[in-house]
Amino acid sequence: MSEQTSVPVFSPQIQPPQAPPPRRPLLSLDNRYIAPAFITCILLAGHLSFGILESYQKTLLAIITSIGLELVLGRIFFQKWIHPASAYITGISVGILVRSPAFWPYALCSAISITSKYVLRVKGRHIWNPSNFGISVMVFLAAETVATLSIQWGNYLLPMLVIWALGSVIIWRLQRFHITGIYVASFVAFAFIRSWMTGSPWQSEIAPITGPMYQLFIFFMITDPKTTVRSKRGQCLVVFLVAVVEMVLRLDQIVYAPFYALFVVGPTAMLVEIWLDSRRANAAKLAVAR
Amino acid sequence: MTGNRIARAILVLFFMGLLATPFVIKRMSARKEADRSKFDAKTALARHGFYLEEVSRSAGINFVHQSPKLDSKLDPIMPEVASMGASVSIVDFDRDGWPDIYVTNSAIGSKNALYRNMHDGTFKDVAGELGIADVNQPGTGVSTGAVWGDYDNDGYEDLFLIKWGRPELFHNDQGHGFTRVTEQAGLPPWINANTAIWLDYDGDGLLDLFVGGYYSEDIDLWHVTTTRIMPESFEYAKNGGRKYLFHNLGNGKFEEVSAKVGINSRRWALAAAAADLRRTGHPDLFVANDYGVSELYFNDGKRFHEVGEQTGVGFAPKSGMNAAFGDILNQGRYSVYVSNISEDGILIQGNNLWVPKEGTAGDAVKYQNLARDFGVELGGWSFGAQFGDLNNDGTLDLYLTNGYISLDRNRSYWYDFSKVAGGNSTIIGDAKNWPAFEGRSLSGYQTKRVWLNDGAGRFMDVAQAVGATDIYDGRSVALVDLWNRGVLDVVVANQNGPLLLYKNTVTPGNEWIEFELEGTSSNHSGSNRSAIGAQVTLFWNGQQQVQEVSGGSGFAAENDRRLHFGLGRNPHIEKAIIRWPSGKVQTIDQPAANQLHKIKEVA
Numbered sequence: 001m002s003e004q005t006s007v008p009v010f011s012p013q014i015q016p017p018q019a020p021p022p023r024r025p026l027l028s029l030d031n032r033y034i035a036p037a038f039i040t041c042i043l044l045a046g047h048l049s050f051g052i053l054e055s056y057q058k059t060l061l062a063i064i065t066s067i068g069l070e071l072v073l074g075r076i077f078f079q080k081w082i083h084p085a086s087a088y089i090t091g092i093s094v095g096i097l098v099r100s101p102a103f104w105p106y107a108l109c110s111a112i113s114i115t116s117k118y119v120l121r122v123k124g125r126h127i128w129n130p131s132n133f134g135i136s137v138m139v140f141l142a143a144e145t146v147a148t149l150s151i152q153w154g155n156y157l158l159p160m161l162v163i164w165a166l167g168s169v170i171i172w173r174l175q176r177f178h179i180t181g182i183y184v185a186s187f188v189a190f191a192f193i194r195s196w197m198t199g200s201p202w203q204s205e206i207a208p209i210t211g212p213m214y215q216l217f218i219f220f221m222i223t224d225p226k227t228t229v230r231s232k233r234g235q236c237l238v239v240f241l242v243a244v245v246e247m248v249l250r251l252d253q254i255v256y257a258p259f260y261a262l263f264v265v266g267p268t269a270m271l272v273e274i275w276l277d278s279r280r281a282n283a284a285k286l287a288v289a290r
Numbered sequence: 291m292t293g294n295r296i297a298r299a300i301l302v303l304f305f306m307g308l309l310a311t312p313f314v315i316k317r318m319s320a321r322k323e324a325d326r327s328k329f330d331a332k333t334a335l336a337r338h339g340f341y342l343e344e345v346s347r348s349a350g351i352n353f354v355h356q357s358p359k360l361d362s363k364l365d366p367i368m369p370e371v372a373s374m375g376a377s378v379s380i381v382d383f384d385r386d387g388w389p390d391i392y393v394t395n396s397a398i399g400s401k402n403a404l405y406r407n408m409h410d411g412t413f414k415d416v417a418g419e420l421g422i423a424d425v426n427q428p429g430t431g432v433s434t435g436a437v438w439g440d441y442d443n444d445g446y447e448d449l450f451l452i453k454w455g456r457p458e459l460f461h462n463d464q465g466h467g468f469t470r471v472t473e474q475a476g477l478p479p480w481i482n483a484n485t486a487i488w489l490d491y492d493g494d495g496l497l498d499l500f501v502g503g504y505y506s507e508d509i510d511l512w513h514v515t516t517t518r519i520m521p522e523s524f525e526y527a528k529n530g531g532r533k534y535l536f537h538n539l540g541n542g543k544f545e546e547v548s549a550k551v552g553i554n555s556r557r558w559a560l561a562a563a564a565a566d567l568r569r570t571g572h573p574d575l576f577v578a579n580d581y582g583v584s585e586l587y588f589n590d591g592k593r594f595h596e597v598g599e600q601t602g603v604g605f606a607p608k609s610g611m612n613a614a615f616g617d618i619l620n621q622g623r624y625s626v627y628v629s630n631i632s633e634d635g636i637l638i639q640g641n642n643l644w645v646p647k648e649g650t651a652g653d654a655v656k657y658q659n660l661a662r663d664f665g666v667e668l669g670g671w672s673f674g675a676q677f678g679d680l681n682n683d684g685t686l687d688l689y690l691t692n693g694y695i696s697l698d699r700n701r702s703y704w705y706d707f708s709k710v711a712g713g714n715s716t717i718i719g720d721a722k723n724w725p726a727f728e729g730r731s732l733s734g735y736q737t738k739r740v741w742l743n744d745g746a747g748r749f750m751d752v753a754q755a756v757g758a759t760d761i762y763d764g765r766s767v768a769l770v771d772l773w774n775r776g777v778l779d780v781v782v783a784n785q786n787g788p789l790l791l792y793k794n795t796v797t798p799g800n801e802w803i804e805f806e807l808e809g810t811s812s813n814h815s816g817s818n819r820s821a822i823g824a825q826v827t828l829f830w831n832g833q834q835q836v837q838e839v840s841g842g843s844g845f846a847a848e849n850d851r852r853l854h855f856g857l858g859r860n861p862h863i864e865k866a867i868i869r870w871p872s873g874k875v876q877t878i879d880q881p882a883a884n885q886l887h888k889i890k891e892v893a
Binding site for chain 1 (some may be wrong): 308636
């Protein structure tokens with residue numbers, strides 16, 4: 001899921017222009033810890049009230065695998081200990097989202113997610129959201145053992161409103177609310193279009209976004225700074241395209257449409273941005289040479 | 291630089307290995323599966339010690355269950371809302387020493403059947419002539435299950451008919467007919483239930499009756515006033531039917547006492563079973579709920595105390611559809627099997643096998659779910675399951691039937707189901723918000739599971755190899771030695787499908803023993819005549835196994851009242867200890883193997 005924290009690039013080549021660090025108000029939490037704190041709160045509240053986890057052990061296994069592998073790979077390839085916040089989010093997301101009676105899928109999904117960050121890189125940037133990659137691979141390749149969280153969370157209004165309110169505030173603070181907002185608006189619009197096209201009740205088309213899986217998807221996965229394009233307008237366009245592809249997949253009755261949509265659109269957008277950056281850099285070089 | 295390249299190459303290989311892992315695991319399990327997937331009687335006997343042969347037609351049984359057709363407002367999702375009702379219960383209604391079979395039908399106007407055992411391998415439906423066939427008449431609802439118990443201790447098993455509609459109690463007139471005594475008994479006019487069990491909760495020698503509601507009892511499913519009849523949540527629903535505990539007053543009347551004794555629940559009950567889990571002499575009550583957690587009620591003889599969370603069985607919500615007890619490790623302790631839903635890639639709840647934790651007992655007993663460790667976790671959309679020693683090797687095996695809705699093989703409703711099930715309560719709770727089924731299947735055409743117990747904590751599925759090859763939408767399973775041969779046969783009731791009789795053939799040499807118990811209740815002393823709640827602990831070859839006479843278990847099912855123990859080869863039986871519901875204890879030293887022991891409670 002989201003990498004709301006910084007992870008060093010594999011072999012720095014083209015670095016995005018660094019914005020000056022924003023001034024942090026006193027007595028506030030470092031942004032790096034906000035997402036981990038939020039997702040931990042969701043996990044604890046969800047489990048203590050509704051027992052959303054398969055088991056503490058499985059979630060712990062996912063987190064330990066994720067952090068452990070990040071530390072080892074970071075040490076090997078960057079010669080430093082990577083801050084574990086990012087891997088923690090990946091691990092905890094896997095622990096919440098993966099549903100399997102076996103232990104091994106939790107470890108495997110975390111391992112695939114983290115390793116993908118170090119293997120699937122273009123021009124020094126990893127292009128897939130790690131947990132989106134891991135979960136998509138697992139539900140595609142190990143469907144007989146793995147499903148994702150799709151029903152648990154009480155299905156009641158109050159917990160949903162609390163998570164939406166808290167999530168919105170946090171995402172707004174992280175300056176990524178526009179991504180979530182555009183996605184939700186697009187999803188709702190497309191839900192009505194699907195209802196019109198298929199004849200299904202509109203409530204059934206809206207239903208998924210009222211569930212817990214989507215709360216994690218819209219607050220943590222699609223907003224991941226490391227695997228979204230940099231410009232605000234580009235982010236809005238990309239997340240809209242995610243909703244478009246998801247709609248197409250939903251018309252084909254694909255259960256994991258949102259994961260697969262992000263799996264396809266996210267990296268494609270990243271590649272386009274990298275290609276454009278490269279063209280700009282070449283053009284700049286040529287201009288300098290002239 | 292070279293080091294970095296090597297590290298990257300190793301990393302890429304490692305990554306590819308990770309991606310290949312699911313394939314490798316899949317191939318390994320597929321190979322194991324292939325080894326066990328071909329049926330051959332000789333091979334099955336040699337490898338597994340038994341095989342099953344479906345003989346319903348040659349046994350004269352040609353029963354096909356029909357689903358109800360409910361209010362047309364529910365038409366779009368009729369296959370789902372009308373997906374239960376097939377049930378089977380075993381009874382020797384005429385006390386001729388041969389078990390008979392009662393099955394329910396669920397369409398308005400359809401007939402239930404009572405198959406009398408003709409002692410020659412065949413059965414004859416006598417429900418019509420005895421007055422318990424035409425029980426699904428318009429305005430009275432339809433049958434969803436049946437349990438037999440001798441509520442008046444006259445020696446003949448009476449019939450309680452579970453319905454979505456008016457529940458019925460039929461008095462058995464000494465095996466010659468049945469008299470409807472519903473009103474005299476004081477039963478309520480309407481319950482939408484799928485489970486009921488007989489138990490003597492207060493030890494007064496009179497059988498009481500627990501009934502677990504599913505849909506709310508104020509709904510007439512043929513005339514609904516609102517489409518908001520669905521569960522408010524897929525896993526936390528508390529808007530189902532109420533629970534009833536009918537206390538037997540001994541004069542043909544029952545008093546509803548559930549609230550008075552501590553049973554207050556509106557979860558969607560699908561299965562219940564009772565057994566003395568703590569050796570207190572009182573039956574505890576386990577309720578498996580759809581759309582929620584299971585409930586376990588400890589019984590102190592006067593009141594019930596819900597201890598689901600405390601004991602560990604009532605925390606993670608699933609879709610409970612079965613409750614069956616079995617001493618699977620031959621330790622004198624019951625485990626509980628609860629079936630749930632597993633559908634590849636969509637919903638992997640996994641079934642639960644609640645095994646008592648080492649070192650815990652009595653009121654402090656804790657259960658852990660060892661279904662995965664024991665290999666009995668994944669059974670598709672699982673319904674009825676029963677424990678029984680199918681190959682007489684001395685350990686309890688597990689028969690599970692499954693399959694929810696088999697319509698168009700090529701089109702699935704799962705996408706729409708998962709969409710709505712994950713939604714908010716205001717959406718899921720209203721039938722009109724559910725997309726129409728339009729002939730699609732939902733976990734249909736599933737293969738069954740026959741899990742053989744190796745006695746050391748592992749079960750192996752041999753269903754295909756031993757001949758349990760049907761793919762009907764199975765609901766209810768009952769185990770019974772139908773032809774008094776010392777083996778457990780299997781009877782399966784299928785929704786919209788035929789009643790199946792799997793005749794069992796066990797390898798010669800594996801021995802057995804059976805007990806038929808009868809209580810001697812009179813004037814509130816002694817045990818109920820059906821001996822429901824009586825426990826037999828058999829000691830042989832340095833091991834022990836406990837079994838209990840049940841007034842209903844599994845899903846909408848009741849096994850043969852006689853207790854069947856497999857013994858393996860060359861058994862040396864030390865003793866059998868019988869603990870009667872009255873508290874009396876009877877010991878039988880060195881009972882002979884390979885015979886049925888008829889035992890009356892000592893006066």
